[in-house]
Amino acid sequence: MNAPLRSDIAGILFDKDGTLIRYDESWSPVNREAARIAAAGDLQLEPRLLLAVGMDPQTGLTRADSLLAAGNAAEIALGFEAAGSPIDAAELTVLLDELFVRATEYAVPVTDLRALFSRLKARGLKLGIASSDNELSIRQTAERFGITSCVDFVAGYDSGFGTKPDAGMLLGFCAATRLEPRQVAMVGDNRHDLQMGANAGAGAKIGVLTGTGSRETLAELADICIEDITALETLLRR
Known part of the structure; x- marks a missing residue:
């Protein structure tokens, strides 16, 4: 005790x-949507982006202390860009912040x-x-x-x-x-x-x-x- x-x-x-x-119940769908945005229509890129920033695309579980678990929108955007996102990190930061505001509806x-x-x-x-x-x-x-x-x-x-x-x-x-x-x-x-x-x-x-x-x-x-x-x-x- x-x-x-x-x-x-x-x-x-x-x-x-x-x-x-x-976390997982609230953010798994949001993280998938973040990767979809960052992949800009490239379906093969989406799971690679998720893995790069800390989420297993199969299980939906996020790794402790990874970018998704601990980072802010700007840091996650930089991680997506480094992993191959065609969207500039500054523009992607704005898109992610907008998504994360909408994500309130998923919160458990x-x-x-x-x-x-x-x-x-x-x-x-x-x-x-x-x-x-x-x-x-x-x-x-x-x-x-x-x-x-x-x-x-x-x-x-x-x-x-x-x-x-x-x-x-x-x-x-x-x-x-x-x-x-x-x-x-x-x-x-x-x-x-x-x-x-x-x-x-x-x-x-x-x-x-x-x-x-x-x-x-x-x-x-x-x-x-x-x-x-x-x-x-x-x-x-x-």
């Missing part, structure tokens, strides 16, 4: 994909997010979302699942706080909520989430298993590894 979180934890910063929403939540966030908020916690997705997509996801009023901070790769695993998003959350990094628990499904927490000096780095990461890939960086975000409530000191 995991030990409770330290008593001075006053804020939780969540990754989005694989943490708040289940890990749990009843409105209920969980409401309970966490009732404890007096500050809550934020930091994702490698674009900010509009994050905000639309929060709106869809009814948690906008509970969220104190949102940051995407295009929000001006830098990208993971740099510390900027977590430090931005601290500035917005007047917390010290040691008071923040960083929660994510990939190593870059936890590395961001480490780089910023987060008080806790919590890995979840609803995304592409496993206990093995997360163990080195996670203080605690839990099945999903619903276990957070049992970790919080009353």
Whole structure:
């Protein structure tokens, strides 16, 4: 059984994909569409592009810490271009960002997010979302699942706080909520989430298993590894 979180934890910063929403169920169809766009009509190129950026075209599973699992639209576009996409990476970044905004409709939540966030908020916690997705997509996801009023901070790769695993998003959350990094628990499904927490000096780095990461890939960086975000409530000191 995991030990409770330290008593001075006053804020939780969540990754989005694989943490708040289940990664493979939510992103498998989106990733296939991303490869279709990048292939520009070349059906033989599509599966090669998927493999190059981290997804098995047969199983639909995405490799932990790959470009699809951990990268932003610009990084994925560069990966597609390097693997043979005929579309310029800058143009492809725009197309992917537009796709990822539309992808909100495919999102499968890990749990009843409105209920969980409401309970966490009732404890007096500050809550934020930091994702490698674009900010509009994050905000639309929060709106869809009814948690906008509970969220104190949102940051995407295009929000001006830098990208993971740099510390900027977590430090931005601290500035917005007047917390010290040691008071923040960083929660994510990939190593870059936890590395961001480490780089910023987060008080806790919590890995979840609803995304592409496993206990093995997360163990080195996670203080605690839990099945999903619903276990957070049992970790919080009353």
